[in-house]
Amino acid sequence: MSQVTAPQDGAAVLDAEEIEQISRAAWYYYNDGLTQNQIADMLGVSRIKVSRLLEKGRQSGLIELRINSPHQGSMALQEELIAAFGLADARVVPAAPVGTAGAARIGRAAASLLMQHLVPNDLLAIGWGDATSTTLRYMAPVFPQSNISLVSLTGGVSAYIGTTGLYGPQGFAHLIPTPLRVSSPELAEMLRLEPYVRHVLDMALTAKLAMIGVGSVARSATLVRYGYCTATEIELFTRRGAVGDILGYFYDRDGQILDLEVHRHVVAVTPQDMRQIPSVVAAAAGPEKVEAILGLLRGRLANILVTDEPTARDLLRRI
Template structure:
């Protein structure tokens, strides 16, 4: 990685002799790697003056810093996403030809969570493939009891049990499917004291991790038999852009009045607002509209995605 690069430009605020000294200081610092103290000794000026010259050079545009790395574009996209959508944070992983994007986004989400969470803290988790992959990356924290999990929806036990986490005392799961056959049955399950306690516990979490579902025929809800393609086509015609926790919303993030929502055993999507940090982890250009809706509706305030998806989001939301 080329960490720094110096370019010369013009400034109306500097006398020629001052600009010459600034350029010399910048060359020694960025090109030759000398310390500010070394440069001050060479030029007979104080280290503080060297520091001020460098600051003035960056502010005036005489000094421009370029990062020659695949991550540079990601950093620009992260900043753009944060500023455009008022996010708390964003992480964008570079596009690579090899490797599964979902797995790499899950790795980034796990790293962010390990930075965000304190030992013994409670993490609320939603339903989805990327959430599952993220938890796989955090296996040591879970098996050593350094982290507690609580589910925001039913159905989470399906993939956690297969990972060997299901019977651990630090994991609290809603013991139902995500979707059940009738609205009456779903209502009864949500009112069961044990289920109610898990939902209440989830809403005490400071941090939540959720997946963002698309309306594609290969959506996880379809592959897991919670929805069929015909239903998704109907939801799409009714304006759905994506789903979180089994609740479908439109391009602006408004939850749609769909009958399926009465069949879901889940924390209501509107209740996520009570959780301080809600991280949405998702990859794939086909999910761009779903992620856009999630951010516009304030259902998530932190995003972890990959570079192609971030590019698509920013292009489709160009102000």
């Protein structure tokens, strides 16, 4: 939508004739949808003159443009998040209408962002969790067409990757064939040294782009639901300063990985090694995830964020 207003203080001074010409040109162009050639005929001037009138109107403040879109606030928040946390990119989706599944909207936004960054024959490294699986379901049809392959950053991914149609004889997915967490540090170390597991872990670090979820320390956390941690353990980790986890590694409010015994049971790329991947996309939203996302961003454990508008506002308020 366009508006024609009086020139702002400090704007270029326009004479009465120019103001009238700019006003007519702006009305015809923005409100009536006429082309610059049609306006030129109506005003008896050249098309270049019309273009200059419109530009002068914008520069002087006589013409103001306003985008009436539910995405307007989201796009502004994206820029604020990028500036506040030094991100490479961000996507913020508008708040979900009542009755709409927020996870699906985040998944669609993450899938859209990833497809903008991926090119044919690329390798996408993937973490573990609901956000990743939701995103992959939206992306599944694209992988065979673009010959894009997946490689897992953690064990346990096969628990949900089968629902996406990407794991099978087609060979689009290279997964660590272990659980995320195993019974002892000794077993975890043995598995990490197994040739196939080692090759997948090494391959993951050659990816240019990774997609991870952000785990919370709520009793309903995905790690608890899948049986990798108990609610009692989560409470203990919280008392030791944990605010969230990535790839099964828990970190504090500053994004520092905690010294916890559970980490020695995890079969996954370490957060430190993951820094070798140039672009790490984290997708998460909701009030229960705010502290976890804040810690993640403070520790620079990811450099691209996909979230929703209420979560983005909460993050910016807590800087």
